[in-house]
Structures are given as C-alpha cells and as structure tokens.
Amino acid sequence: MRSIQRTFPLFVTALLLAVGIVQLTIGYGEVRQASRSVADRRLRFVDSVLVDLFRSSQQRGRITALAKDSAIVAFLRSGGQRGREQALAALRRITLDTATNARLELRDFSGRVLLSTGRFALGDSVLVSPGADSARFGPLIRRDTVLFFGVAAATPGTEQSSGGATEQAGGIVQQIGHLQLNERTRRSLTGLAGGDVAFLFGNAAGDPWTDFASIVPAPPANVRDSHTPTRYERGEAKRVIAMAVPGTPWMVATELPTRLIVAPAQAYLLNMAPIAALIVILGTLIAWWGSRRLTAPLVGVTRAAEAIASGDLAQRVPPGRDDELGRLAQSFNTMAEQVSRSHHHLEAQVAQRTKALEGTNAELESFSYSVSHDLRAPLRAIHGFARILLEDHHAKLDPEAQRLLGVIDQNTRRMGQLIDDLLAFSRLGRTDLTTGPVDMKELARLVADDVQRAESDRNGSLEIRIDPLPPARGDRGLLRQVISNLMLNAAKFTRGRPSARIEVGSHPNGDEVVYYVKDNGAGFDARYADKLFGVFQRLHSAEEFDGTGVGLAIVKRIVQRHGGRVWAEGAVNQGATFYFTLPGEER
Amino acid sequence: MSPHGVDILLVEDNANDAELTLRALKQRNLANQVHVCRDGAEAMDFFSNGAGPVPKVVLLDLKLPKVDGLEVLRRLKGDARTKAIPIVVLTSSREEPDIERAYALGANSYIVKPVDFEAFARAVSDVGLYWLLLNHPPQ
Numbered sequence: 219m220r221s222i223q224r225t226f227p228l229f230v231t232a233l234l235l236a237v238g239i240v241q242l243t244i245g246y247g248e249v250r251q252a253s254r255s256v257a258d259r260r261l262r263f264v265d266s267v268l269v270d271l272f273r274s275s276q277q278r279g280r281i282t283a284l285a286k287d288s289a290i291v292a293f294l295r296s297g298g299q300r301g302r303e304q305a306l307a308a309l310r311r312i313t314l315d316t317a318t319n320a321r322l323e324l325r326d327f328s329g330r331v332l333l334s335t336g337r338f339a340l341g342d343s344v345l346v347s348p349g350a351d352s353a354r355f356g357p358l359i360r361r362d363t364v365l366f367f368g369v370a371a372a373t374p375g376t377e378q379s380s381g382g383a384t385e386q387a388g389g390i391v392q393q394i395g396h397l398q399l400n401e402r403t404r405r406s407l408t409g410l411a412g413g414d415v416a417f418l419f420g421n422a423a424g425d426p427w428t429d430f431a432s433i434v435p436a437p438p439a440n441v442r443d444s445h446t447p448t449r450y451e452r453g454e455a456k457r458v459i460a461m462a463v464p465g466t467p468w469m470v471a472t473e474l475p476t477r478l479i480v481a482p483a484q485a486y487l488l489n490m491a492p493i494a495a496l497i498v499i500l501g502t503l504i505a506w507w508g509s510r511r512l513t514a515p516l517v518g519v520t521r522a523a524e525a526i527a528s529g530d531l532a533q534r535v536p537p538g539r540d541d542e543l544g545r546l547a548q549s550f551n552t553m554a555e556q557v558s559r560s561h562h563h564l565e566a567q568v569a570q571r572t573k574a575l576e577g578t579n580a581e582l583e584s585f586s587y588s589v590s591h592d593l594r595a596p597l598r599a600i601h602g603f604a605r606i607l608l609e610d611h612h613a614k615l616d617p618e619a620q621r622l623l624g625v626i627d628q629n630t631r632r633m634g635q636l637i638d639d640l641l642a643f644s645r646l647g648r649t650d651l652t653t654g655p656v657d658m659k660e661l662a663r664l665v666a667d668d669v670q671r672a673e674s675d676r677n678g679s680l681e682i683r684i685d686p687l688p689p690a691r692g693d694r695g696l697l698r699q700v701i702s703n704l705m706l707n708a709a710k711f712t713r714g715r716p717s718a719r720i721e722v723g724s725h726p727n728g729d730e731v732v733y734y735v736k737d738n739g740a741g742f743d744a745r746y747a748d749k750l751f752g753v754f755q756r757l758h759s760a761e762e763f764d765g766t767g768v769g770l771a772i773v774k775r776i777v778q779r780h781g782g783r784v785w786a787e788g789a790v791n792q793g794a795t796f797y798f799t800l801p802g803e804e805r
Numbered sequence: 806m807s808p809h810g811v812d813i814l815l816v817e818d819n820a821n822d823a824e825l826t827l828r829a830l831k832q833r834n835l836a837n838q839v840h841v842c843r844d845g846a847e848a849m850d851f852f853s854n855g856a857g858p859v860p861k862v863v864l865l866d867l868k869l870p871k872v873d874g875l876e877v878l879r880r881l882k883g884d885a886r887t888k889a890i891p892i893v894v895l896t897s898s899r900e901e902p903d904i905e906r907a908y909a910l911g912a913n914s915y916i917v918k919p920v921d922f923e924a925f926a927r928a929v930s931d932v933g934l935y936w937l938l939l940n941h942p943p944q
Contacts, residue, residue, distance in 0.1 A: 586900075594897040594920050599821035602922040606828065634920025641899070649901070 223513040230505035231498060238494035245490060250483035257457060257479045258447045261472045264415055265461040268470040272419075272463045277369050277393060281353035284308065284322075285371035285391040294324060294373050294389030298332035309335050321394045327372075332389065355466040358397075360426040363433060365397045397428065404431035414478050422462050422469040437471055449476065515543040519550050531558040579648070586644050593637055601630040632766075639768035643753065646775045651693040658687040658701075658733065661694070662722045665701045669709050669720075678716040680709065685723035688731050690800045696776045697800075703769040704735040704796050710763055711794065712739035730782065730799045738793040742786070750786050773798065812838040812937055814860040816848045816877065817895075818869050822918070826864070826895075829926035835933040845872025849880060852887055860890060862936035864929075865912075867896040867903060875906055882911035889943055891936050895929070 284290060293305035309322045324333040353371035360366075373388035397419075407417050407430055420427025420436055427436040434452075441448050442460050449457055458473035518535050525533035534554060535547040604626045607615070615623070666682040673680050682705070690697065705720060712718030721736040742750065742757045749755045751774040756767040774784045777798045788794030813830070817823040823841055830836040840860070842848040848865075849872060863881070867874035874894070881887045893914040894907045907915050916932060919925045 592897075594918070595819050595822060598825070598897075598918060598920050598922070598925060599819075601920060602821070602825040602828075602925065605922040631921055637920070638899075645901075 221513075223509050223517065226509040226513075227502055227505040231502040234498045234501040238498055242487060242490055242494055246483050246487050249486045250480060253479050253482040254447075254457070257474050258459065260415070261447070261457070261459040261474060262461075264417070264472045265459055265470055268417060268419075268472070269461050269463050272468060272470070273465055277395065278353045278355065281369045281371045281391055281393050285353070285373050290324060290391060291373045291388065294326065294332065297326060298324075298389075302333065305333055306335070309333065323392045323394070324389055325392060326389045329390075353391075353393075355468070357421045357423065357467040358426055360433065363399070365399065365426055365428055365433070366394055367397070369393045369395065397430070399428055399430060399432060401431045404429060414474060416456075416473050418458075418471040418473065420469060420471075421467055423467065441471065442469060512543075515539060515547060519547060522550065522554070526554055526557065531561055582644075583648070586641060589637065589641065594634065597630050597633055597637070601627060601634075604630070636766050636768075639766045639772075640753075643768050643772050643775065646696075646772060646779070651696065651779060653692055654694065656690045656692055656694045656697050658690050658697070658724075659684060661698050662687060662701055662705075665698060665705050666720075666722075668702065669705045672706070673709050676709075676713060676718075678718060680712070680718045680720070682720045683722070685721070687722070687724050687733065688726070688802075690731065692780045692800060693776075697780075700773050700776050700798060701735070703773050704798075707769060707796070708735055708737035708739060708794075710739075710765065711741075711758075712737050713763075715739060726802075727799065729802050731802055732797055732799050734795050734797045736793065736795040741788040741790050741792045741794045743790055744788060747786050747788070751784060770796075810838050811840045811858045811860045812862070813933065814840050814842065814848070814851060814863045816842045816845065816863065816865045816869065816874065818843055818866065822866070825922065825925065826929050829929040830933050832926065833930040833933060835930065835937060844870040845874060845877045848872070848877050852881065852884075859887075861940075861942065862933075863890055863892045864895045864932070865892055867894060867898055867907070875903075875910060878907060878910045878912060891940065891942065893932055893936065895932070 287308045289301055289304035289308045293301040305324065309324070322335050323331050325331050353369045356368035356370070358365050358367050370390055370392040372390050404417075408415060416429060418427055418429055418434065418437060422442060424439075424442075425436045427434050436442070437452075437458065437460065438450060441450055441458055445460060445462075447457055447459050449455060452473070455476040456473040457476055457479055458471050460469055460471040462469050515535075522533045522535045531554070534551050537544060537547050537551070539547070604623050608620065608623050608627075612620075662684045666684060669682065670680065701722070705722070708720045709718070712720070715738060719738050722734070723736070724731055724733045726732075740758070740763075746757055750757065751770045752767075753771040754767040755771075756765065770784075773796075777784050777800070781801050782799040784796070784798045786794060786796045813835070815823060815826060817826065823843075827836050827839060827841075830839060840851065842851060848863075848869075865874050865877060869877070874896070878892055878894070881890065881892060888911065891913040892911070893916060894912045895916045895918060896903070897918050899917045904915050914932065916928055919928060
C-alpha cells in the first residue's frame with residue numbers, strides 16, 4: 219500500500235541526495251580546474267625561468283668576446299704562426315674562471331685545430347657553424363652518459379689578398395662544455411621550483427634529453443611541438459609544458475604528476491562527502507519526523523474510516539488539535555455520528571418492515587390454509603353428491619341430465635387439481651431450501667422411470683435418452699420436481715407422435731451449468747415463449763393437452779430460488795427444448 | 806350410535822363430508838358401528854365417561870369447532886387409557902406443518918381427503934378395512 223508517511227521522507231532523501239551529488243560533482247570539477255590552472259601557471263613560470271637561465275648563458279658572451287680578443291685574432295689571422303703564447307694566455311684566462319670543465323679550441327676555417335686547452339677532445343669536427351657577430355650554441359651531443367654542447371664564434375671577418383686570391387683570414391673559437399648530470403643538480407633545480415616539479419632538457423629536434431640526473435628518452439613529438447599543457451605518460455600520468463630556448467636548438471620541459479594536480483580535488487571530495495552524507499541523513503530524519511507528525515492524525519482518521527467502512531460504526535477519532543487536522547478529525551467525527559444515526563434509523567426501519575412482512579406472510583399462510591381446507595370441502599361435496607346422484611338415481615335421469623352431471627364431475631375434478639397446483643406453487647415461495655450435493659444423472663433416471671411407467675399405455679414408442687449430467691448443489695426434492703415437470707411436459711406434448719423422443723443433457727457455461735430437456739413433440743409458437751413460465755399460462759387448449767398451467771411456473775420458481783434461469787426454444791410441430799441453469803457444484 | 810359397540814369414531818364437523826364418509830364405509834359394509842361427533846368437545850365427551858366403548862379407530866378431522874382436532878389428538882394420545890387407540894387424521898389440509906404436528910402428537914396415519922369422490926371413497930374404505938380387519942390392536 220502506498221503511504222504518504224513513507225513516500226514523503228523518501229522523496230526528501232532523494233532530493234537531498236541529488237543536490238549533494240550535483241554539488242560535489244560541480245565542486246570537484248571546479249577545484250580540479252583551479253588546481254590545474256595553478257599547476258599550468260607554475261609550469262610555465264618555471265619553464266620561463268629555465269629558458270632565461272639557458273639563454274642568458276655567460277658562455278655565449280665570453281666566446282663572443284674571445285673571438286674578438288686581439289691576441290687570438292692575431293694568432294688566427296697568422297694561421298697559427300705567430301702569437302701562440304699570447305693566444306694561449308688569453309684562452310687560459312678564460313678557462314681559469316669557467317666552472318665547467320670545458321675545452322677551448324682555436325681552429326682555422328677549414329676546421330683544423332690550431333690550439334686547444336682543457337679536456338674532452340671530441341674529434342676534429344666543428345660542432346657549431348659559428349656565428350659571425352656572436353657565439354652560437356650547437357645541439358646537445360651524447361657520449362655514453364655525458365651530454366656535451368658546443369659554443370662557437372668566428373673572428374671578425376678580414377680579407378687578405380695574397381697573390382690575387384682572396385682568402386679568409388681568421389678562424390673559429392669553439393668551446394665544448396658538458397652538463398653536470400647528477401642527482402644533486404637535479405635536486406637543487408627541483409628545490410628551486412618547489413618539490414614535485416620535474417625538469418627536462420634536451421634538443422628541440424629530439425634525443426638526447428636529460429632530467430639533469432641522467433639521460434632520459436625525449437618527450438614525444440606532440441609534447442615538444444605543442445608548447446601548451448599536454449598530458450603524457452612517463453612512469454605515471456604527467457602534465458607537461460615544453461618551451462624552446464630562443465637562440466639555441468634546445469628546449470626545456472617542466473612536468474608535474476597528474477595525481478598531484480588532482481589531489482586537491484580529491485581532498486575536497488574526501489572532506490565534503492561526509493558533510494554531504496550528514497546533511498542527507500539529517501534531512502531524512504527531519505523529513506521522517508515531520509511527515510510522521512503531519513500524517514499521524516491522518517492515519518488516525520484513515521483507520522477510523524476503515525473501521526467504519528467494515529462495520530464498526532462506534533469508531534471515532536481522538537480530537538485535540540486546533541489546526542486543519544484537528545478540524546478534519548472533528549468533522550470526521552460529526553460525519554461518523556450522522557452515519558451511525560442514519561444506520562440505526564435504517565436498521566429500525568428494516569426491523570419494522572420485516573415485522574410487517576412477517577405479519578403479511580403469516581396472513582398469507584393462514585389464507586392458503588383456508589383455501590386448502592375450506593375450498594376443497596365444498597368442492598368435494600359437489601363432486602361426491604353429483605356422483606351419488608349418478609350412481610343411485612341413474613334410472614330416473616334422462617341422458618341429457620346424465621351428461622350435465624358428467625360436466626359437473628369433470629369441472630370439479632379440474633378445480634380440485636387447480637387448487638392443489640396453486641397451493642403447491644405458493645408453498646414453494648415459503649419453504650426453506652435444504653441444499654446438498656445432488657446427482658442430477660441419477661435424478662433424471664429415476665424421473666425417466668416414473669415417466670415411462672405413467673406413459674405405459676400410450677400409443678407409439680417413447681424413448682428417453684439421458685446424457686451424462688454434472689452433479690449440482692441444491693434441494694434434491696425440488697430439483698426432482700423440476701426434472702419431473704419438464705419430462706412429464708415433454709411426454710405430454712409428444713403423445714401424438716408414433717416415435718416420441720426425450721433427450722436430457724447439459725453443457726457448462728462459465729460458472730454455471732445449463733441443463734436441458736428436449737423433445738420432438740408439438741412444440742410451441744416461439745412468439746409466446748416468454749408466456750410459457752407464467753402461472754395459468756397455457757399455449758394449448760385443454761382439449762388438445764390437459765394441465766393447469768402451473769407446472770412450468772413451478773419449474774421457474776424452483777430454479778430461481780436456486781439462483782438459476784429458465785428459458786425455452788421451440789417451433790410449432792418441431793419440438794421444444796426447455797433449459798435451466800444451476801450454479802456449478804464447486805460453489 | 807350403538808350402545809353395544811363402536812368400531813369407528815368419526816369426528817367431522819362438515820355434514821357433507823360425514824355423509825360421504827359414511828356412504829363410502831357403507832359400500833364396504835363397515836358402517837354398522839360408526840359413531841359421529843360434530844366437534845372436538847363432543848369427541849372428548851365420548852371418552853370422558855370412562856366406561857364408554859372403545860373404538861377400533863378414530864377418524865379425526867383437524868379443523869373442528871370448539872376443540873381443535875390437533876388438541877383432541879394431543880389429549881387422547883396423552884391419556885394412558887386412550888393412547889393405544891389408533892387415530893387416523895382425515896383432513897383437507899396438506900400443509901406440511903399440520904402433517905408434522907399430527908405425527909409428532911402420535912397420529913397413526915395422515916390422510917388428505919381427495920376432492921375426487923372415487924378417490925375419497927377408496928381412501929376412506931381402505932382406511933376402514935385396514936384398521937378394522939387387518940390391524941391387531943393390543944388386547
């Protein structure tokens with residue numbers, strides 16, 4: 219059963235849950251968005267710091283300056299022939315105050331090394347095509363676990379003519395540096411930007427890359443190309459921003475694990491979810507309490523109404539509130555009072571009418587008793603004395619007088635029969651039914667035997683066929699009378715037939731059973747079918763077929779008292795079928 | 806009204822019925838010792854002097870003036886001296902309550918008077934024959 223008392227708190231709970239879920243979802247999304255943009259700003263900032271760091275490298279200025287140093291320019295212009303000591307001294311000056319364990323090389327334009335200091339001889343190649351005005355950085359180069367890079371500058375261009383051919387006088391100053399890759403470097407860089415950020419550094423074009431502690435694979439091309447926040451996997455999901463170092467072939471990338479970005483949003487969820495749950499629970503409790511408070515009086519009224527509906531008219535609702543619910547209880551009680559009063563009034567009336575009816579019934583009883591007794595006595599006297607006249611004074615009566623006495627005789631007999639039938643019919647309405655299971659087939663067979671015996675002197679054959687009949691529930695004696703009346707009727711109206719046939723059968727029809735008695739006798743005009751079952755209604759003259767016209771009325775009354783129906787089908791000279799229904803035996 | 810002996814006591818208020826009954830009995834030669842009472846009181850008087858003759862059968866109508874037939878039946882069957890006398894209720898009523906009460910009071914038979922005279926005569930003479938000739942009352 220649906221109940222407001224239950225559905226209202228459920229509704230409130232559902233509403234609060236929905237609001238809570240929406241609130242948490244939106245909050246989570248916003249916190250995540252905020253922490254993502256904070257992370258992006260931080261990554262970009264760190265990127266730009268790094269880029270500045272690499273771009274403003276002092277090495278470039280130093281090499282540019284070195285390429286313009288007069289001693290070196292002189293040494294290189296002489297093709298390494300003169301001023302070697304001075305050049306070396308200039309180189310040493312620089313080498314001494316550079317922290318990187320670099321190598322400085324002076325080469326001529328064909329790449330031949332004229333002079334060098336420091337470690338890391340990487341061969342004869344010029345690593346960078348030197349810039350004319352300022353030094354240029356070359357791409358990172360990897361040798362095993364070490365990353366190198368070159369910085370190179372050319373001496374200011376001077377043309378010398380020697381024997382008609384113009385040749386470039388001067389050379390290249392190249393420094394080869396290497397990156398300090400160790401955990402300390404990485405950690406000190408990381409410390410600069412705050413714990414969880416990782417830095418990557420490498421060639422914009424691809425490998426090699428480093429995280430300043432070791433060589434790492436280059437980030438995928440999409441990371442390197444996009445310059446916008448990108449997600450990628452390196453051990454775990456990371457958010458990364460790459461930025462090219464202007465004026466160099468290098469690139470920096472700063473990354474942050476996604477989990478750290480999402481962490482605040484998750485923390486928000488973790489903090490807010492219990493609060494939301496608490497609100498939902500509190501809301502549910504309040505709604506439950508409120509709906510109980512609101513519906514408890516309604517439940518009282520409902521219970522009282524149900525009690526009254528099931529017959530307990532004394533039921534009332536306890537009053538005691540002065541709001542709408544209190545007024546409802548009050549008007550309910552008033553209504554119940556009125557219902558109760560009119561019910562008692564009705565009962566009194568019914569009792570009064572019943573008493574009146576009982577009186578009428580008793581009067582009817584004594585009336586029919588009088589009819590039974592007092593009407594028959596004079597009739598018997600008429601008949602008796604007419605017979606005595608015929609028997610004792612036969613000789614003195616002429617034939618006409620005898621015929622007239624015969625008429626009296628006939629009519630008194632008929633009157634007696636009418637009285638008997640009428641009494642039987644009126645008795646049917648008054649006697650109680652004694653119901654029980656009735657074997658209809660056996661009953662039909664007994665009646666058939668009676669009918670055959672009564673019709674033993676008829677002209678022509680009489681065949682009675684009885685189909686299997688389902689048992690019924692009813693008054694055995696009265697049901698026997700039904701079958702008997704119908705079969706006697708059938709026998710009567712087939713009397714003229716040389717081979718008369720009566721058929722008793724049945725078929726189920728929903729909850730009831732239809733029984734029928736069918737004959738091939740005189741039949742009747744179907745137009746008067748509804749008159750067949752009326753008292754004293756006859757469709758044939760007394761000369762054709764005898765009878766008082768009460769038999770079928772009795773059949774109808776008995777069947778109706780069993781809760782069934784009767785009807786008939788037939789046509790003149792084509793037989794008749796009389797149907798009656800009885801409730802199925804299961805009931 | 807023979808002082809010497811009464812075979813049949815007929816209690817019947819309707820003179821016509823009484824005559825028809827007597828005639829039916831006469832046809833079987835059973836009418837010699839029939840005593841007729843015209844109401845219930847007369848019937849009770851018949852038995853009240855104690856030393857009176859004891860009939861072999863009483864034919865009792867139910868609807869009687871003064872004392873009702875059922876009352877007569879109740880008193881006769883309730884009296885030790887008369888309760889052995891066979892009483893046949895001979896009445897026009899075929900009402901079930903009458904039949905039940907008559908048998909409950911101890912009636913030995915219950916005959917509904919047919920309207921048809923032949924049937925009536927046959928019933929009366931059969932009853933007379935049975936109770937006078939065939940039945941053996943206790944001595």
